[in-house]
Amino acid sequence: MNTLDPKECRSAGQRQAELLAQLQDIVAHAKSKAPFYQQALAAHEPSAFKSLSDLASLPVTRKSTLAGLQGSDPPFGGFLAAPFTQLRRVFQSPGPIYEPQGLTTDHFGMIRALRAAGFQAGELVHNSFSYHLSPGAWIIEGGLHALGCWVLPAGIGQTEQQVQAIAQLKPAGYTGTPSFLKILIEKGQEMNLSTASLRKALVSGEALTPSTRQWLAERNITVSQAYATADLGLIAYETPDPSQGLVVTEDAIVEIVEPGGSAPMPAGEVGEVVVTTFNREYPMIRFATGDLSAIDVPSLNSPTPCGRTNIRIKGWLGRADQTTKVRGMFVHPGQIGQITKHFPQITKARLVLTGNIGADTMTLHCESADASAAATIMRALVDAAREVTRLRCEVKFVAPGSLPEDGKVIEDARSYA
Numbered sequence: 001m002n003t004l005d006p007k008e009c010r011s012a013g014q015r016q017a018e019l020l021a022q023l024q025d026i027v028a029h030a031k032s033k034a035p036f037y038q039q040a041l042a043a044h045e046p047s048a049f050k051s052l053s054d055l056a057s058l059p060v061t062r063k064s065t066l067a068g069l070q071g072s073d074p075p076f077g078g079f080l081a082a083p084f085t086q087l088r089r090v091f092q093s094p095g096p097i098y099e100p101q102g103l104t105t106d107h108f109g110m111i112r113a114l115r116a117a118g119f120q121a122g123e124l125v126h127n128s129f130s131y132h133l134s135p136g137a138w139i140i141e142g143g144l145h146a147l148g149c150w151v152l153p154a155g156i157g158q159t160e161q162q163v164q165a166i167a168q169l170k171p172a173g174y175t176g177t178p179s180f181l182k183i184l185i186e187k188g189q190e191m192n193l194s195t196a197s198l199r200k201a202l203v204s205g206e207a208l209t210p211s212t213r214q215w216l217a218e219r220n221i222t223v224s225q226a227y228a229t230a231d232l233g234l235i236a237y238e239t240p241d242p243s244q245g246l247v248v249t250e251d252a253i254v255e256i257v258e259p260g261g262s263a264p265m266p267a268g269e270v271g272e273v274v275v276t277t278f279n280r281e282y283p284m285i286r287f288a289t290g291d292l293s294a295i296d297v298p299s300l301n302s303p304t305p306c307g308r309t310n311i312r313i314k315g316w317l318g319r320a321d322q323t324t325k326v327r328g329m330f331v332h333p334g335q336i337g338q339i340t341k342h343f344p345q346i347t348k349a350r351l352v353l354t355g356n357i358g359a360d361t362m363t364l365h366c367e368s369a370d371a372s373a374a375a376t377i378m379r380a381l382v383d384a385a386r387e388v389t390r391l392r393c394e395v396k397f398v399a400p401g402s403l404p405e406d407g408k409v410i411e412d413a414r415s416y417a
Contacts, residue, residue: 003115004115004306004307004308005112005250007250008112008247008250008307008308008309008310009303009307009308009309010250010309010310011309012309015250015309015310016051016052019052019253020049020050020051020052022278023046023049023052023055023253023276024046024047024049025046025278026276026277026278026280026283026285027041027044027046027049027058027285028046029081029280029283030081030283030285031046032081033081033082034078034079034080034081034283035073035078036069036073036077036078036079037078037079037081037283037285039078040059040061041058041285044057044058052253053264055253055255055276055286056255056262056263056264058285058286059262059286060257060261060262060274060286060287060288061284061285061286061287061288062287062288062290063097063229063231063287063288063289063290064290064321064323064332066095066097066231067095067096067097067334070097070098074098075090075098076098076100076282079282079283079284080100080281080282081280081281081282081283082102082280082281082282086102086103086281087100087101087102087103087281088101088102088103088107089101089135089138091133091134091135091138091230092133092134093133093134093135093230093330094329094330094331094332094335094388094389094390095330095332095334097230097231099135099230099231099282100281100282101135101138102279102280102281102282104142105142105145105146106142106143106145106146107142107233107279107281108135108138108139108142108143108228108233108234109143109233109234109249109251109252110139110140110142110143110144110146110226110228110233110234111143111146111147112234112237112249112250113143113202113224113226113228113234113237113238113249114140114143114144114147114149114202115147116224116237116238116239116240116247116306116308117173117200117201117202117222117224117226117237117238118173118200118222118224118240119144119147119149119172119173119200119202120147120148120149121147121148121149122148122149122150123149123150123171123172123173124149124150124151124152124169124170124171124172124173125144125149125150125151125152125171125172125173125174125175126152126154126162126165126166126171126173126174126175126176126198127140127141127144127151127152127153127154127155127175127176128154128155128156128162128174128175128176128177128180128181128184129155129156129175129176129177129204129205129328130155130156130328131153131155132155134230134329135230136204136205136230136328137153137155139228139230139233140175140202140204141153143234144175149173152165152169152171154176156176156180159183159184159187160187160191162184162187163184163187163188163191163193163195164191164193166184166188166193166194166195166197166198167188167193167194167195170197171197171198172197172198172199172200173198173199173200173201173202174198174200174201174202174203174221175201175202175203176201176203176205177203177204177205177206177327177328177358178201178203178206178208178209178212178213178216178223178358179206179212179327179357179358179359180358181198181201181203181216181221181223182212182215182216182358183358185198185216185219196220198221199220199221199222200221200222200223200224201216201221201222201223201224202223202224202225202226203223203224203225203226204225204226204227204228205325205327205328206325206326206327206328206357206358207316207357207416208223208225209356209357209416212357212358213242224237224238224239224240224242225237225238225242225246225315226238227246227313227315227316229289231282231284231287232252232275232277232284232287232289233251233252233277233279234249234251234252235248235249235252235254235273235275235289236248236249236254236312236313237249239304239305239306239308240305240306241304241305241306244296244299244304244305244312245296245299245312245313245314245315246312246313246314246315247299247304247308247310247311247312248310248311248312248313249310250310251277251278252275252276252277252278253275253276254273254274254275254311254313255273255274255275255276255286256269256270256271256272256273256274256293256294256295256313257271257272257274257288258271258272259271259272259292259320260272260320260321262274262286265294267295267297267300268294268295268296268297269294270292270293270294270317271292271293271294272288272289272290272291272292272320273288273289273291273292273293273313274286274287274288274289275287275289288320290319290320290321290323291316291317291318291319291320292316292317292318292319292320293313293314293315293316293317294313294314294317295311295312295313295314296311296312296313296314299311299312321333322408322409322410323410324353324410324412326353326360326362326389326391327358327360327391329389329390329391331351331362331389331391331410333409333410335388335389336349336350336351336364336409336410337409338388339364339381339384339385339388339389340366340381340384342384343373343377343380343381343384345368345369345370345373345376345377346366346367346368346373346381347367347368347369347400348366348367348400348403349364349365349366349367349403349409350364350365350403350404350408350409350410350411351363351364351365351393351409351410351411352364352365352411352413353410353411353412353413353414354413354414355414355415356414356415357414357415357416360414361394362385362389362391362392362393362394363393363394363395363396364381364385364393364394364395364396365396365397365398365403366381366395366396366397366398367397367398367399367400367401367402367403368397368400369400373397374397378395378397381395382394382395
């Protein structure tokens with residue numbers, strides 16, 4: 001059963017009018033309660049917004065600047081618009097960047113994505129997003145509880161224990177990264193334990209490649225994607241027909257702007273995803289994610305076959321900067337400097353990602369004029385890379401001058417087939 005809520009079926013005119021009212025309200029609220037917006041929006045009056053196109057007059061805030069803003073004004077950089085008594089948790093994402101969670105059950109707005117993926121009340125769901133520091137598991141779990149599902153908080157790792165739990169508890173669905181779902185199924189085959197109860201999955205955190213979707217379909221698992229971030233919650237999600245792209249959530253305004261800029265791109269052209277949410281505790285107004293996508297032009301005039309009428313985006317089409325995602329974790333260019341700053345022997349470094357999504361290899365290529373550096377600092381470098389990125393990383397020393405002079409410190413050479 002795929003139940004739509006009334007907002008998902010609104011006419012374009014009704015949606016525009018109601019989103020405009022919400023925009024005026026959140027701008028007024030943010031200016032009143034959040035120190036950052038008191039300054040950033042000082043020259044903008046909510047009553048001056050007459051259409052959603054007026055949103056383009058507001059400044060863009062980029063995710064890449066959040067860590068600096070939070071460092072100078074901890075813990076949330078002046079974006080918090082509620083007292084701490086109205087918060088349930090605080091999370092830490094790589095950067096480090098801190099994100100608050102409010103008291104509402106589905107703070108991150110995931111219920112629509114779960115419904116579209118076929119999840120139903122009363123079902124047990126195996127949740128393999130991380131429960132440690134980062135918000136991934138809690139983002140999805142709030143939506144599951146709001147829908148009426150119960151949850152096995154599996155987290156990441158301990159694959160044998162997770163397979164045993166699946167075989168015994170027989171969950172109906174899975175949430176997590178697509179590559180880890182594949183790992184669990186393969187481990188079940190190796191252990192001669194059945195994972196056949198899993199018939200649906202909502203995945204996020206990394207690209208869902210066509211080959212992985214097909215591999216899972218051959219094992220009778222229907223997979224849907226959700227596009228969400230720790231700062232914004234749900235942004236867009238797949239419907240039962242994945243060829244339709246990702247439907248924008250009803251709880252946000254999504255723009256596609258010129259990469260690194262603020263001017264909206266023409267419909268259909270690739271640009272940076274910029275999102276405005278109506279979260280009362282942590283409003284994000286014209287927040288640039290750094291991800292590239294494009295408006296699906298047919299969605300401007302026609303709903304999906306299932307009846308959802310909001311605009312659709314074409315999914316993840318790359319990054320506007322060098323930030324990338326590895327096994328569900330963001331890796332930022334600035335982290336390369338954090339890794340190498342205590343190693344003066346290294347004159348230049350470049351992180352190179354190879355392999356397939358979910359089975360990728362992260363290698364830090366380092367130049368050093370000191371031929372003996374590799375032997376003396378290799379282990380410490382590996383440990384530093386893991387501490388900064390929270391991911392396994394290999395280290396390779398290369399000859400001075402061999403790394404490209406193209407300004408990149410992260411090179412994504414993975415296969416997305």
